[in-house]
Amino acid sequence: MLNDRYELDRMPLGRGGMGEVWGGRDTVLGRRVAVKLIRVTDGPPDPELEKRFLREARVMARLGHPGAPAIYDAGVSDGTAGARRMFIAMEYIEGTRLDDAIAENDPLPLG
8 A cells, every 4th residue: 555545456567767667546536547656765865856756747747648647646655664655646558568569569660
């Protein structure tokens, strides 16, 4: 459970250099979501990093494009053992993973 609101699936949907994306459920609104959790190094909180992250989430939330998921929520949550986790909760979109699409269609058509 993240932020007493997002119930995450047992396994992540994907991993990258900055963190992981999990499927989950918004228990307040009862809808499927994707939650991006940013990997944060152990140690004291970095207020500047958290501020930049939340600013980026606000910019993403203003986008209105069919190729970008809608952003529902963003914040910083205290995780287990006091570890802080930055997260973005967004629209869950069924489909093919980008790495699978590239593997099947390399190179991807520009259109």
